[in-house]
Amino acid sequence: MAEKPITKDADVAASETGSIHENTVVVPQSGPEREAIVRRLKLKLDLRLAPYLSLLYLFNALDRGNIGNARIAGLEEGTHLTGNDFYNALSFFYFGYTISQIPNMFILKKVTPAVLVGVTMILWGICSTSMAAAKNYSGLVAARFFLGVMEAGVGPAAPIILSFFYLRDELAWRTALFYGSSTFAGAFGGLIAYGVATNLVNEKLAPWQLLFIIEGIPTIFLGFLTLFFLPNSPETLERWFVTPEEKQVAIERSHSGHNADKSLLDKRQLLAAITDYKNIFTCLIYIGLNIPLASYTSFLPTIIKQMNYTNAMAQLMTVPPYACAVVTVFAFCWNSDRTQRRGYHVAASALLACLGYILLISSGKNGVNYAGACFVAMGLYPIIPLMLSWVANNNVGHIKRAVSIAMLNTFGQCFATVGTQIYKANTAPRYFMGYGVCLAFTVVMIVVSLCLSFVLKRENAHRDETYGPPQELTAEEQQAAINDGIYDKHPSFRYFI
Template identity: 75%
Template sequence: MSNDSITEKAGIVTHENELQQAAIPQAERDAIVKRLKLKLDLRLVPYLALLYLFNSLDRGNIGNARLAGLEEGTHLTGNDFYNALSFFYFGYTISQIPNMFIMKKVTPAVLVAFTMVMWGVCSTSMAATKSYSGLVAARFFMGIFEASVGPGAPIILSFFYLRHELAWRTALFFGSSTFAGAFGGLIAYGVSKNLSNEPLAPWQLLFIIEGVPTIFLGIITLFILPNSPETLESWFVTPQEKQVAIGRARSGHNTDATALDKRQLIAAFKDYKNILNCLIYIGLNIPLASYTSFLPTIVNLMGYKDAQAQLMTVPPYACAIICVFIISWSSDRTRNRGFHVAGSALVACIGYILLISSGNVKANYVGACFVAMGLYPIVPLMLSWVANNNVGHTKRAVSIAMMNMFGQCFATVGTQIYKNPTAPRFFMGYGVCLAFTAVMVVLSLALSFILKQENIRRDFEYGEPEPISPEEQQKAIEDGIYDNHSSFRYFT
């Protein structure tokens, strides 16, 4: 039996002693766990997915707005559009780590609700901008507020699910961003085709239509989003289900209650695994940021025009959705992350090779689909990989935030690489993306190999991992051992 199943089973058994003392058969206890997961799957995961859908819609609609007349309406010239894209990532980057600490201090529901209302206001206000400076200000503050949901959702999920259950749930959550790409294209198509003669310009209507619902959803979030297993409402779970949920959280190394542990903060930055994770995520975010913002432009330059160009942005995202779910499901089943990251990156490499090597419109469009199919699954895989391999709330939260922070820093590169005179071929842009995607392949395989060798070393030195109780987990955290504990084994 793997350490993962031993450790997680130990956590459940430790906390289910009360159920055992009540003489409840094992089959019934298993049924309790099954009911609990079903309830969470029907409430927590879809709602986080809905939040991220609007997060992605509001972030990426500027690409569709560009086709709908944004540059003319805000009097952008030269590189103004590219610079406006970059300012979002500046704001997103600086608020990553602070948001993780605020989340533990004020609870996830409060933080997410407040920031959703605020980024919805920022997104909607872009409809009123008349200048470059106004657009930049709105994008910058939208980046600051949007930084709560992306890195925060995996942390919230790790409170309720075991390590081998995370990638699939994270994929369901993150898959909404690919829905956002497709959905955003459909909205833009409808606006451009049917509302072009309204008093407001189509690009203004896009910001309003996609921004206003975010504000209302943020208000509702305060009452719907659960904060932790301990705070699950009695109408939602039975006392036995709540007890099991708390036990599962503890077996998932969520025993520390400190909002900020400085030793864990330092440990996160010193951990070589997190450094490699950051490098992989940098390799992902450069092509991903460019793809999200420039797919409408790329499609337009392939010969599709106006509303048709908006509509043709949908199929690549539809292909990506399917790959996100299949690859993440496989990753959880095999309990492997590295090979799945590398395989996905290889698919994206094929896409960029098609984009670079062919001037044929159909080949380019197939290449764009391959890029989406390869890039998008890597996000839930990486978020799950980091959450799997960091023990302690602060260390896990900082590690995810750190990975996002460095990734988004370099995402600004992705917003600049297509401003070259080689359109519609974009040799430099595609070449840069291909290079960084290839780096992901090498680094993910290297990290997987390193972690596998470390697991083998621990097996040889300590033998088969022993089950540890929540109290022992807490002591390991307090003593600064974290994932170096002799009974801990890494997801490779």
């Protein structure tokens, strides 16, 4: 059910939720004037919040995935890696990322989003840059582990931040803008690596060291900027950014989007998130996603180099697959918001990835393999924003929603370590085992997402039959549902399917 603005008079609603103050303004609850205010507000948010989060995640993905480009720029020789050292170093990132998921969600409730995101950006930028100073396996592993610990502060927090400002049926498109930047990161990473390999010659620093420095230092700068620029909540929007009427509408929209509770730690919501069957389904889907995704981002340069390209050309040839993925990310997520369907789009996207892996397995021709690599990217990347939006849509309560997203990422990143191990050198150049494992998990995504859609559709139909058409949930009704431990089981709540 797409949530609409609360229907109570603004000053009455604000007083009942404890947000009234001297500057509270009364805005119309319907009609052309209200619609004009909403349009202006969304335009301002779309020009500031979503693009800025996208920029931050671009550097998040860039600093995470640049080790794949660094590998063919001489990383293994420069740090004296042997045997499976490179694959193990990849895994340590996901160990750090996994253990930091749920703690970061509680920190987000304790400090402002700008502080959490800004500080963790500064710290992961330092970790990323410090990889240029790694002299051996131990140094590289330590930097990768702490990079994972710090990067966990941004990715899971972004859907929570976006849900403060956008309604349920507006979320996937904006989340796509955020997570779609990871595809740009793949493309930019390849271009930067190509530029370093062909144009930057330094007697003191190897190309792989220059790569870490060039991509790590801007992250530190953006972290400091984030402390002052990232909006924290509708209540704290600045006067220079929105008018009083737009701010009031932003607050009302936030309340109508299941953001009424202000508790720091609600143990009942924590337990509800852990025991919710929907979250078990979504975790299975995300496990199925992260195994092929982790392998793809880390090994695409290596896979392309096996097609007999030079090192520099292999870096450049990583760009087109990510460019193709940009198109499908925005197309799938736009249509998902338009139709208010998530699971069917996840299944269709995973089907594209299946096609890509089938091409990679079935042919030894470079052209066919390269087309397969493009289809894999086009299929995997849209699933990230679709899944995070789906989880945010179907959980009522800050803590329940935050823990549900953290669970999704925790389980996904735990199994991402499998993706870092399946392209071992002894399976080159065809990588049958790696491609086969990834194909199997894309099939898992299709089956589980369709099953969850069916179950949610049946639950919505049952509520329609039992309680009649859904009614709008006011902020007070949402808070009552949270206080009573009902959450998304409220008779007027309908799931996105």
